[in-house]
Amino acid sequence: MEIWRIRGGNPLCGSVRVQGAKNSVLPIMAASILIPCRTELINCPNVRDVRASMDILRCLGCTVEQDGDVIHIDSRTLCRSAVPDALMRRMRSSFTFLGSILARCGEAALTRPGGCELGERPIDLHLEALGALGARFEETDGRIICRADKGLRGGHIHLRYPSVGATENAMIAACAAKGETVIANAATEPEIEDLQNFLRQLGAEITGAGTSVIQIRGISPVERVGFRIMPDRIAGATLLCAAACTGGEIELRGAVKEHLAPVTHALRAMGCRLREGSSAITISAKRALHSAPLIETGPNPAFPTDAQPLLMAVALRAAGTSAFIENVFSDRFHHAEEFRRLGAEICIEGRTALVTGVRELYGATVVAADLRAGAALLLAGLSARGTTTVLDEGHIGRGYEALDIQLRSLGAELEILHEMR
Ligand code: UD1
Numbered sequence: 001m002e003i004w005r006i007r008g009g010n011p012l013c014g015s016v017r018v019q020g021a022k023n024s025v026l027p028i029m030a031a032s033i034l035i036p037c038r039t040e041l042i043n044c045p046n047v048r049d050v051r052a053s054m055d056i057l058r059c060l061g062c063t064v065e066q067d068g069d070v071i072h073i074d075s076r077t078l079c080r081s082a083v084p085d086a087l088m089r090r091m092r093s094s095f096t097f098l099g100s101i102l103a104r105c106g107e108a109a110l111t112r113p114g115g116c117e118l119g120e121r122p123i124d125l126h127l128e129a130l131g132a133l134g135a136r137f138e139e140t141d142g143r144i145i146c147r148a149d150k151g152l153r154g155g156h157i158h159l160r161y162p163s164v165g166a167t168e169n170a171m172i173a174a175c176a177a178k179g180e181t182v183i184a185n186a187a188t189e190p191e192i193e194d195l196q197n198f199l200r201q202l203g204a205e206i207t208g209a210g211t212s213v214i215q216i217r218g219i220s221p222v223e224r225v226g227f228r229i230m231p232d233r234i235a236g237a238t239l240l241c242a243a244a245c246t247g248g249e250i251e252l253r254g255a256v257k258e259h260l261a262p263v264t265h266a267l268r269a270m271g272c273r274l275r276e277g278s279s280a281i282t283i284s285a286k287r288a289l290h291s292a293p294l295i296e297t298g299p300n301p302a303f304p305t306d307a308q309p310l311l312m313a314v315a316l317r318a319a320g321t322s323a324f325i326e327n328v329f330s331d332r333f334h335h336a337e338e339f340r341r342l343g344a345e346i347c348i349e350g351r352t353a354l355v356t357g358v359r360e361l362y363g364a365t366v367v368a369a370d371l372r373a374g375a376a377l378l379l380a381g382l383s384a385r386g387t388t389t390v391l392d393e394g395h396i397g398r399g400y401e402a403l404d405i406q407l408r409s410l411g412a413e414l415e416i417l418h419e420m421r
Contacts (some may be wrong), residue, residue, distance in 0.1 A: 002397065003417040004390040004404070006381035008363060012248035012410040016239055018255050019045040019401045020069065021232040024194040026093040028229065029053040029073065030100045031198060033062060033174055035221040036076040037249045044071045045231040045401040048394065052090040056083055056097055061158040075104075082109035083140065089114035090163070091398065095123060098146060099169035102135055103176030109148045117370060118329035125159055125166035133170070133177050154179030154216070162187040162212065162299045168195055174216040175204045183214040183309060188257045194230045201225045233259040234306045238375050240264070240283050241310040243406065244272050245257040245317070245383040248249045249284040250410060257281060262303045266311055269293045272316055291320030291357065298327045309335040309376035316380055318357040326351050334369035335376045341366050342384050360385055368392040371399045378403070383413055 022042035030053070032039040038203065044050055046069070054064045054071070061079035065072045081101050088094045088111045101108035112123065128139055132155045138145045154177045157170050167187040172195075174181035186192065188210055196209030203222045208214040236255040243250040244267055257264070257276040264274050264281065270292050273284040292315050297305040305328035315322035316339055326332045335347045336353050341364045345356040363386030368374030374396040381388030396403065404416050 001419040002394065003419055004378060004381070004392060005415050005417060006378065006388045006390070007413040008164070008361075008382050008384040008386065008388060010382070010383075010413060011246045011412045012243050012250055012382070012407065012412055014410045015251040015253060016406050016410060017253040018231045018236040018239065020229040021045070021191060022047055022049055022399045023164075023232075023234070024191040025050055025229045026053055026091075026196045027096045027172070027191070027195050027226065028291050029057065029071070029203070030093075030096040031172045031195065032073045033057070033060065033075040033100050033104050034172060034202060035104070035219065036078070037222060038224045039075070039201070039263070040072040040226045041071045041073070041229060042069065042227065044069050044316070045232065047307060047401050048398040049091045049093060052087065052094065056087050056094060059083060059087060060101070078104065079109050081105040083111075085111040088112065090316075092121065095126060096165060096168050097174070098126065099130060099173035102130065102146050102148060102271045103152065103173045104351045106151065108203070108371065110146070111142050111146050112144070118332045124370045125163045125402050126169045129157045129159065129166050129170040129183070131174055131225035133173055133181065135173070154181040159183065159185045161185075164189050164191065167192055167214070171195060171199065171206065171209075171214060171216060175199060175202075175206070175219045177216075181216045183216075184212065186212050186214045187299060188212060190230065190233060198225070198227050202245070203226055217264055231255055231259070234304065234372070236260055236281075237263040237307040237310055238379070238400070240267060240281065241314050242382060242410070244285040244289065244314045245379045247285050247412070249286065250282070251277065252281045252283070252414035255281045262301065263307050263311065266292050266295060266303070267314070268399055270314065270341065289314065289318040291315065294323050294325070296325040296327060305329060305332060306372050308332065309372045310379060312336065312339070312353065312355060313356045313376040313379035313383070314355065316361060317359070317383060321354055321356045324353045335373035338366040338373070338377055339380055342380055342388065344380070362386055363388040365389040365391065368395050371395045374404070375400065378407070378414075382407070382414075
């Protein structure tokens, strides 16, 4: 258990660099085993989910070394095709190893993945996509055994919903398939483009990522790959929202403005001043904010569900009523219930949350139910009067590298106390 103790009220000011993207490096680490080769990944965030991926790679027989923000993976020694349940449960993204192990070994044995509790998170789209490439599945005693006895063959995959994880699994597996694969209604999130860029370095012939149709025509293996992971748009959104919540002014270095457009658009509409350059975004929230425009989450290019709790933290003290509609996950308002303990006025009905800005929030003890909910509670604590304590069973460290140090460098008063259990 990590206990974050925050003394709120300081406007955050200064300059910070955004970390590498967790949601990009995880599928790329899984893809690194597609062919026997050596991979060097630069700009990797040192977060718990990345360490979980390193453990899965080692368990499969790969050699993995971490040197600062660089991860070296040697997949030539891979010798296993099964991942134990304890490793699978550590994060949702463990399931992206299904496509890559199947592609490399012709079989894979996994269990259902863990990850944030945001409502039902089925894996049917992943299985359907791989099934269209000739994979067969059996689920017994909690183990999913997947085989492609005659090898994977290219095919037409139509995703019923543009799932990020299913698109990634399909892209990776299709590289090893014979013949051409077309993925229709694919997810278009920026991390999908980063995965395509990595797969091209690995020798894959793949086009279309960033649009809803992706074509893959196989792979001409290489021996070595070097790749730089894109900046983390959700970690970037967290810092922009932290400045907005506290009436601060920050420069966010390394952020890609296009990736953050839905968030910067909403912050601007609330009264923040933003300047978006090619290498940095600056935000100033020196004047009082007003309510957000309607925030309706959805697949890219709609407002990202991961930033919904963060923007809600900004709305807590903004004048007027802000409406949030969560369309991606069925149960993603845990943070809203905790915000109420800080004095927030929120009415939840089904997938809609109405937030009416209050003049002040007051410090209290709150519980982080998932990764982004945890970050959002930190933001609310930073803008509340008095001391807020956020109890966190390790969620925040799954996705943020040294967030406490980063926030302190901007003037926040906070510390993490570790409680042994
Ligand atoms: C990824 C991100 C996560 C983000 C989410 C949506 C990573 C590691 N995680 O998660 O941070 O919140 O995209 O942008 O990149 N679904 C099905 N069947 C499936 C798969 C998904 O019904 O087989 C549903 C899910 O329950 C959910 C929706 O599709 O309601 C979106 O899920 P998906 O896009 O797959 O998200 P993840 O890849 O799990």
